[in-house]
Amino acid sequence: AQSVAQPEDQVNVAEGNPLTVKCTYSVSGNPYLFWYVQYPNRGLQFLLKYITGDNLVKGSYGFEAEFNKSQTSFHLKKPSALVSDSALYFCVAWNQGGKLIFGQGTELSVKP
Amino acid sequence: EAGVAQSPRYKIIEKRQSVAFWCNPISGHATLYWYQQILGQGPKLLIQFQNNGVVDDSQLPKDRFSAERLKGVDSTLKIQPAKLEDSAVYLCASSQTGRSGNTIYFGEGSWLTVV
Structure with a gap:
């Protein structure tokens, strides 16, 4: 079965420290991978995507993600976390049937 | 560029009442989706339209939920009658x-509470 896994329900980081939100995927064919962020009482905002090409993808708000085909991972990273980055993050993949597969979400908490 | 617009943002209704949500997608976007997101979970696809035709409504509870996209632009999602478990965000x-x-672009959501 095709799936996206976010192994951590919650990630806690101190402001100014680097952050990583993990994602692994299992999809057939070429993976199309996305990260979305959801702030409290808001919809999902697109951060970045990997379709093809460079394995390091840069996105909004200073976030980037690294596609690793051998490890089937697409971890989200930021060199220096801000308190305002605190939110719910979703890793998402397109499956071959043209449907989105969502990870379960990771709650990021950045403390001052 | 304007984003996906949704209304109302918040709605509280009693069980067995009806509610309707409206959506205006990004201009020129042929595909429109309605998702249901229960608190603490990822979104679940309810229905997908391509222009004004339904592509996938396999997870839409058709006994109580209906959706239409008559002119291939705006869409309405209706719930009638509502149940307590319908309390969710409709994206x-x-x-x-x-x-x-x-890339799929989401609206701010319509937050439904059924009491």
């Missing part, structure tokens, strides 16, 4: 073509 989203790899 409308759109993409240019609906093909794999397209």
Whole structure:
């Protein structure tokens, strides 16, 4: 079965420290991978995507993600976390049937 | 560029009442989606339209939920009669073509509480 896994329900980081939100995927064919962020009482905002090409993808708000085909991972990273980055993050993949597969979400908490 | 617009943002109704949510996608986007997001979970697709035709409504509880996109632009999602378990955020989203790899853009959501 095709799936996206976010192994951590919650990630806690101190402001100014680097952050990583993990994602692994299992999809057939070429993976199309996305990260979305959801702030409290808001919809999902697109951060970045990997379709093809460079394995390091840069996105909004200073976030980037690294596609690793051998490890089937697409971890989200930021060199220096801000308190305002605190939110719910979703890793998402397109499956071959043209449907989105969502990870379960990771709650990021950045403390001052 | 304007984003996906949704209304109302918040709605509280009693069980067995009806409610309707409206969505206006990004201009030129052929594909429109309605998702249901229960608190603490990822979104679940309810229905997908390509222009004004339904592509996938396999997870839409058709005994109580209905949706339409009559002119291939705006869409309405209706729930009648509502149940307590329908309390959720209803997210409308759109993409240019609906093909794999397209970026899907979400609206701010319509937050429903059924009491």
